[in-house]
Amino acid sequence: MAQVNLRNVVKRYGALQVVHGVDLNIDDNEFVVLVGPSGCGKSTTLRMIAGLEAISGGEIVIGDRVVNDLPPRHRNISMVFQNYALYPHMSVRENLGFSLKIAKKTQAEIDQAVDEAAEILSLTEYMDRKPGALSGGQRQRVAMGRAIVRHPDVFLFDEPLSNLDAKLRTQMRTEIKKLHQKVNSTIVYVTHDQVEAMTLADRIVIMRDGHIEQVGTPLEVFENPANTFVATFIGSPPMNLLAGRVSKDRIVLENGLDVPVPGQFSDKTHEGQEVILGFRADNLMPVGHAMPMGGASAELDMAVTLSEPLGTETLLFTSIAGKEVQAKMLNPRPVAPGERLSFQLDLTRCHLFDAQSQNSLR
Amino acid sequence: MDENRHHRLRARTLKGLQLFALFIAMCFICIPGLWVVLNSFRPTVEIMAKPPVWIPQDLNLDHYRAMFGGVGEGGVPVLRYFTNSLIISVTSTVIAILVGMAGGYAFARYQFKGKAAIFIGLMLTRAVPGVALSLPLFIVMARTGLIDTHIGLILVYVSLNVPFTIWLIDGFFRQVPVELAEAAEIDGCTRWQAFWKVEFPVARAGVASAGIFAFLTSWNEYALASQLTRSTFSKTMPVGLRDFTSEFTINWGGMCALAVLMIIPALILTFLVQKHLIAGLTFGGVKG
Ligand SMILES: Nc1ncnc2c1ncn2[C@@H]1O[C@H](COP(=O)(O)OP(=O)(O)OP(=O)(O)O)[C@@H](O)[C@H]1O
Ligand SMILES: [Mg+2]
Numbered sequence: 001m002a003q004v005n006l007r008n009v010v011k012r013y014g015a016l017q018v019v020h021g022v023d024l025n026i027d028d029n030e031f032v033v034l035v036g037p038s039g040c041g042k043s044t045t046l047r048m049i050a051g052l053e054a055i056s057g058g059e060i061v062i063g064d065r066v067v068n069d070l071p072p073r074h075r076n077i078s079m080v081f082q083n084y085a086l087y088p089h090m091s092v093r094e095n096l097g098f099s100l101k102i103a104k105k106t107q108a109e110i111d112q113a114v115d116e117a118a119e120i121l122s123l124t125e126y127m128d129r130k131p132g133a134l135s136g137g138q139r140q141r142v143a144m145g146r147a148i149v150r151h152p153d154v155f156l157f158d159e160p161l162s163n164l165d166a167k168l169r170t171q172m173r174t175e176i177k178k179l180h181q182k183v184n185s186t187i188v189y190v191t192h193d194q195v196e197a198m199t200l201a202d203r204i205v206i207m208r209d210g211h212i213e214q215v216g217t218p219l220e221v222f223e224n225p226a227n228t229f230v231a232t233f234i235g236s237p238p239m240n241l242l243a244g245r246v247s248k249d250r251i252v253l254e255n256g257l258d259v260p261v262p263g264q265f266s267d268k269t270h271e272g273q274e275v276i277l278g279f280r281a282d283n284l285m286p287v288g289h290a291m292p293m294g295g296a297s298a299e300l301d302m303a304v305t306l307s308e309p310l311g312t313e314t315l316l317f318t319s320i321a322g323k324e325v326q327a328k329m330l331n332p333r334p335v336a337p338g339e340r341l342s343f344q345l346d347l348t349r350c351h352l353f354d355a356q357s358q359n360s361l362r
Numbered sequence: 363m364d365e366n367r368h369h370r371l372r373a374r375t376l377k378g379l380q381l382f383a384l385f386i387a388m389c390f391i392c393i394p395g396l397w398v399v400l401n402s403f404r405p406t407v408e409i410m411a412k413p414p415v416w417i418p419q420d421l422n423l424d425h426y427r428a429m430f431g432g433v434g435e436g437g438v439p440v441l442r443y444f445t446n447s448l449i450i451s452v453t454s455t456v457i458a459i460l461v462g463m464a465g466g467y468a469f470a471r472y473q474f475k476g477k478a479a480i481f482i483g484l485m486l487t488r489a490v491p492g493v494a495l496s497l498p499l500f501i502v503m504a505r506t507g508l509i510d511t512h513i514g515l516i517l518v519y520v521s522l523n524v525p526f527t528i529w530l531i532d533g534f535f536r537q538v539p540v541e542l543a544e545a546a547e548i549d550g551c552t553r554w555q556a557f558w559k560v561e562f563p564v565a566r567a568g569v570a571s572a573g574i575f576a577f578l579t580s581w582n583e584y585a586l587a588s589q590l591t592r593s594t595f596s597k598t599m600p601v602g603l604r605d606f607t608s609e610f611t612i613n614w615g616g617m618c619a620l621a622v623l624m625i626i627p628a629l630i631l632t633f634l635v636q637k638h639l640i641a642g643l644t645f646g647g648v649k650g
Pocket of ligand 1: 037041192
């Protein structure tokens with residue numbers, strides 16, 4: 001029922017500017033994830049949408065209302081905090097019903113909404129406990145329950161899973177995704193974990209130093225990173241980057257080794273241009289242990305320095321032009337350090353960035 | 363085997379020594395108080411006896427009877443003093459707590475110019491011994507006509523207690539995560555509701571302990587009260603103790619009886635609030 005629009009939103013703390021004119025349109029029912037390294041302004045942006053932080057410039061629209069100066073209670077949003085922020089002096093039931101009580105709903109309405117939320121999040125057994133007597137995962141669910149009882153226009157999540165252990169985190173991730181399908185609401189979700197971002201998001205917003213670097217679906221940002229920052233931030237292991245210079249349709253890497261300019265970039269480069277060649281581990285594979293490659297490829301002979309078996313595949317560390325790169329081996333066999341292998345680089349899946357601007361040449 | 367026995371013996375000896383040290387310390391703390399209680403039930407002769415009579419021979423309520431009796435028979439206006447003490451202590455505590463909450467909350471939550479300086483300034487006022495202020499206070503009160511009034515003493519006690527209540531309450535509000543109030547605001551509260559419905563209940567243990575301290579300070583204060591009160595109209599119980607001294611004698615028994623009456627409310631209050639303190643100290647709304 002509500003889209004969210006940020007128009008040139010700016011945040012300053014005194015002379016320090018931490019959010020630099022963010023423009024973002026979030027559709028109704030869309031799950032948008034803000035992701036970026038620590039201190040890049042994700043929380044600040046989220047808190048400005050919530051109304052917990054005043055904006056220093058620009059405009060925030062929720063639904064069809066400009067909410068710039070509205071206090072949080074008039075924005076019809078709910079928020080899940082990183083540390084949950086449950087009310088310690090109230091039982092789970094009271095925590096869940098608090099917002100409805102403030103809104104002066106009748107006891108019957110409150111009970112019904114609370115029971116429904118408790119049902120969805122399987123909290124029914126803990127209703128009379130205080131938050132202090134709950135485990136981390138249970139507290140997390142209460143925090144989510146408190147957010148959903150009100151049927152807000154927009155849900156805001158600030159790193160809600162970062163205090164949980166790895167297993168619980170994956171489990172809750174799935175629950176959040178299911179929840180989104182069930183309650184049908186716009187969600188803005190902040191995390192610094194790119195896996196969380198990839199798995200949850202309809203669209204990912206990658207931020208750095210208070211700027212948006214790229215907005216797109218998880219596949220878009222993975223397949224077509226707009227610049228080297230996004231390329232290394234999204235995807236695990238991070239994309240391999242090698243500096244080089246264009247010379248006669250070939251890219252000459254630092255130690256003289258060269259590979260052809262991938263066909264899709266041939267008319268986007270010029271002679272002598274400083275570029276950065278990017279490719280993922282999945283696109284550098286030992287001959288005979290690779291996916292069948294459709295188009296052009298380059299063959300490189302290299303020694304493996306380290307191998308990390310992951311079961312269905314093995315991650316190989318090797319080096320090209322003096323720089324460590326990671327490759328992948330499918331249907332793996334044991335590889336000893338120092339062993340020389342012939343690798344195949346899938347040129348059709350390579351990326352090329354301008355060395356100066358760091359932007360993709362695509 | 364031998365080694366184990368050695369260590370067990372050692373542990374027991376240490377435990378014994380510990381208990382003994384504790385006993386000595388408790389003696390120092392408790393005996394004067396118990397002596398006061400005991401003396402309030404003993405005839406003057408026995409109180410004054412030399413060498414002291416340790417085991418009481420004759421316990422009775424004579425001092426209490428006399429205290430409540432007519433003026434001629436050593437009576438003092440106990441009820442009057444009690445009401446004065448109560449009015450002054452309760453009022454000054456309530457005010458000190460309200461001011462302390464406003465101030466403590468501001469220090470805990472907001473950034474403002476000169477915050478550190480103001481805070482240190484407040485703490486420094488605690489470094490001035492109260493008695494040193496008695497003469498200036500006396501002059502001010504005399505000029506403003508507040509000598510021998512409840513309001514005069516209430517003002518003094520409020521200013522005495524406010525720095526301390528601010529400091530204590532500030533500490534407690536600091537422990538309440540900011541996100542609680544933010545969550546409440548998102549749940550539909552105004553800033554004011556968020557304070558009263560969430561932050562205050564969570565920090566109420568701290569407010570209660572600040573209240574006890576403020577109350578006990580006012581309830582027990584003697585030096586300033588003795589300067590600023592004159593008549594039964596405003597004398598508090600500690601000042602009332604002086605009624606038992608006359609030119610040549612001191613009525614120790616009567617004094618002890620009044621002292622016991624003074625201790626009882628303080629004791630009851632402390633017990634009541636102490637329970638509440640422990641119950642209130644269970645945080646856990648944020649990740650543990
Ligand atoms: N009250 C403040 N005064 C000054 N600077 C602040 C204040 N709050 C945040 N900042 C700065 O704003 C920047 C963005 O902070 P923010 O909390 O939004 O980062 P974040 O992206 O959420 O990081 P994290 O992943 O660590 O939570 C940081 O560099 C931080 O130092
Ligand atoms: Mg953050």
